[in-house]
Amino acid sequence: MPGTAVYALAALFMLLSGTLAGVLVAVEIAVVPMLARLPGDRYVEAHRLLDPRFDPLMPTANKVALVAGLALVILGRGPVAQVCFGIAEAGIVGVALVSELSNVRINRQMDKWDATSLPQEWSRARVRWARSNRHRTAIALAGFATAIAGLILLHS
Numbered sequence: 001m002p003g004t005a006v007y008a009l010a011a012l013f014m015l016l017s018g019t020l021a022g023v024l025v026a027v028e029i030a031v032v033p034m035l036a037r038l039p040g041d042r043y044v045e046a047h048r049l050l051d052p053r054f055d056p057l058m059p060t061a062n063k064v065a066l067v068a069g070l071a072l073v074i075l076g077r078g079p080v081a082q083v084c085f086g087i088a089e090a091g092i093v094g095v096a097l098v099s100e101l102s103n104v105r106i107n108r109q110m111d112k113w114d115a116t117s118l119p120q121e122w123s124r125a126r127v128r129w130a131r132s133n134r135h136r137t138a139i140a141l142a143g144f145a146t147a148i149a150g151l152i153l154l155h156s
Helices: 004-034 040-054 056-074 079-111 122-154
Strands: none
Touching: 004 040, 004 056, 004 079, 004 122, 040 056, 040 079, 040 122, 056 079, 079 122
């Protein structure tokens, strides 16, 4: 039976990885379709209003989850639980990579745009941002599912 520290780490990791997956699902099913219906100027304005609400909260939660997940990979009881937490940890890393290499870069580009005179590539940027969000949502959900398996295996 794992000790109290492992359970505390698992609870923290579940909270953070579940929050990450849940927020991304909410963005995918509600925010992305809403933004897709807006004309360019309103899209950029709305996107700018959303970004400060998610940043720095989500990157901070991601970093804390990375530390907790790594600890579970090392301290988890049983190799199968450790593998599950390792896969879940890879999901956290995957979300961070997609976010930093795509979504955040597009956000920074949009921050420089004049909403009343958008560059020609604005609509392609919107499509790329939405596609990257779908990818990181799928990665987060897969990671969270394997974290659940790891938690169940801690009790075995």
